[in-house]
Amino acid sequence: MKINGEDLSSIEKNANEIEYYKSLNTIFKKNLIIIIIVLILLILFGVISLYKTESEYNLNQKILNNGQKYEKSIYIKYEGKIYCNSFGDIYQLKDADIDSFKTFDTGDYRDNYIATDKNNVYLGNTTIPDLNPNRFKSLGSNYYSDGVNYYFLSDNYIRNEDISTWSIVKEYIIHFKKKQLYFYPFKKIETTKALKGIENFRYLASDGEKVYYKGELIENADLYTLKAVDKYNDDYFYDKNNIYYKTKALNLSSNDNLNLVSVEQGERTYLYDGLNGNVSLEEYIFDKKYIPYQILGIDSAHVKDLLFVSKDGIFFYNPETKEQERAGDNIFKGKVENILSSVISDDKNIYYLHSYNIYRKKRTKHGYIDILVSKNIGIFSLGEKKDWEKIKDIDSGTTGQVWKKGNKYYYFDDLGVYQLIDDVVYEIVDNASLKYLLETNNINDDTIREFVRDKKLIAFKGEEVSTASIKYKESHGAEIFLAVFLTTFFGISILMISLKWKAQKKDREKLEEERKKIEKQMEFWDNYYNNNEEEKKEDEKIPTSYKSYDDEEEIKKEIDKIKPIVKNSDDIEGLKKREKKINSIIKNFNVDELDEEEK
Known part of the structure; x- marks a missing residue:
């Protein structure tokens, strides 16, 4: 529809577009404000955390430097308060009675983490329930009692597995204090019989019949035939009936030929049955159909785990799959013997064992990084x-050996990577170094490192004939988190815009219907105005204060309906001018009618 030569529908369209872009701009501003607020909160939290961490560090240093330590215990008195120095941090015992507080000193270092006051028994900074501090005594092997209740109190702290990252952050934000990540575990033993620690067993106790490991009952354990597999290991033991790992009876036959084996600084310790050739790792038992197994690499400083040989192949334990895997066929001929921990031989050849990692280069924004492919x-x-x-x-x-092949001399190393000797076999290329190695009795690791550094010993590589490989998948945790975050953020923004657009579309449809109705009603006046341009100019000179008739009132009502459609104030002013012009036309029309009647 046109009024005064202008298309009203185009004005309406422009107004809707302006409103749409205004809404987009509003959404963008809201999201921007949210991002800024989040960043400000993160920065504020970081500043507060840094300040609190520094304050805690300064307080800890004051406690350590100026506090009064209770004998050889982990407890310290400072400015009228009791603190526990453990878990790599310092914690206050808030309920401790300083006047009656004392450490539980029995002469055993394992009791240095226990204390009492007139009200409580403390394990680290934890209050142990149901123990009377006035009758508290040690039973040996980390077991304690007050004559009524019995507890196992561990001297090794462990990580609190129930704590999540969110709970740590929440505790810090809400209560503004650090969540305790570690604690000393304890276990109450439900028994009516008196317990006593079993001599030469660190974590075992018995009531004369039942046997407990760290407070847990070991089913059917025989107290009188119980033996440790290794005196330096507290988790493996056996009796006349079973072999146990902690409280679990293993499906292996008990005998006196049991050993614990590992590489020099290995992550895993295996139980080896020298009588039957069985192997187990904690509760996992290697496949018995391949027994007997022979173990390669015991105490080696050049491999990171052991290999297990049987007539059916060479096997290894894969910590990624947590299962035994086959590396390949048994390549050995006849009996396999150790020359050194990393050097072996069979009836025909000499071999050495060596660990190595494979990496691939990954390009990043700041260059390249190494991604572990396999061990x-x-x-x-x-x-x-x-x-x-x-x-x-x-x-x-213990350091190594000198060997000769043809007219060349070689050094076989037994020091290993922890002494910074990376390879097992080196060719001796310097006569003076050869003479020194042959004629000197006491040769330490510094000399070997110096020879390697000065290239007097050159690493020699043999032919790789079998490989146990643990493959790793590349972690994309950081990328996934970033992708999820960006997708969520922009997804929500797009969804909000889409919903807003749909709502505006419905409004536009309703307005379009109203516009069409108004256009039909205004069509007559639009045509009249455009066809009587000269009369319109004369009519504009007539005062506009003249009141119209009923038809004029109807037109005003229709014009009032148009006003909400036009959001821009300039358009509203233009519409008012058009209304004035229409009033003139109507007034002129009414005057003409009066003139006709007078005639």
Whole structure:
């Protein structure tokens, strides 16, 4: 529809577009404000955390430097308060009675983490329930009692597995205090019989019949035939009937030929049954159909885990799948013997064991990083042993050995990567170094490192004939988190815009219907105005204060309906002018009618 030569529908369209872009701009501003607020809160939280951490550090240093330590315990008195120095941090015992507070000193270092006052028994900074501090006594092997109740109190703290990252942050934000990540575990034993720690067992106790491990009952354990597999390990033991890992009876036959084996600084310790050739790792038992197993790499400083050989193949434990896996066929001929912990031989050849990792380069914004692809234990052949001649043990073989093949001399190492000797076999390329190795009795690791650094010993690589490989999948945790965050953020924004757009679309449809109705009603006046331009100019000179008739009132009502459609104030002013013009036309029309009647 046109009024005064202008298309009203185009004005309406422009107004709707302006309103749409205004809404988009509003949504963008809201999201921007939210992001800014979140960033400000994060920065504020970081500043407060930094300040609190620094304050806690300063207080801890004051406590350590100026506090009064209770004998050899973990407890410290400072400015009228009692603190526990453990878990790599310092915690206050808020309910401790300082006047009656004392450490539980029995002469056993394992009791240094226990204290009492007139009200409570403390394990670290934890109050133990149901124990009378006035009758509290040690039973041995980390067991304690007040004559009525019995507890196992551990001297090794563990991580609190129930704590999540969110709970740590929430505790810090709401209560503004640090969540305790570690604690000393304890266990109450439900028994009516008196317990006593079993001698030579760190965590075992008995009431004369039942046997407990760290407070947990070991079913059917025989107290009188109980033995430790290794005196330095507290988790493996056996009796006449069973072999146990902690409280679990293993499906292995009990015998006196049990050993615990590992590499020099291995993450895993295996139980080896020397009588039957069985192998187990904690509760996991290697497949018995391949027994007997022979173990390669015991105490080696050049491999990160052991290999297990049977007539059916070479096996290893994969910590990623948590299962035994097969590396390949048994390559050995006849009996396998150890020359050094990392050097072995069979009836025909000499081999050495060596661990290595494989990485791939990944390009990043700031360059390249190494991504771990696999961890490998290789068996490398040095050829037939008839070609090799042993010349000398260095420090009884604890450092290494000198060997000869043809007219060349080699150094076999037993120090390993923890002494910064990366390879197992080195060719001795310097005559002076060879003479020193052959003629000197006491040769330490510094000398070997110096020879390697100065390239007097050159690493020698054999032929890799078998490989135990643990493959790793690349972690995309950070990328996934970023992608989820961005997708969620922009997804919500797009959804809000889409919902807003749909709502505006419905409003536009309703307005379009109203516009069409008004257009029909205004069509007559639009045509009249456009066809009587000269009369309209004269009519504009007539005062506009003249009141119209009923038809004029109807037109005003229709014009009033148009006003909400036009959101822009300039358009509203234009519409008022058009209303004035229409009033003029109507007035002129009424005057003409009066003139006709007078005639």
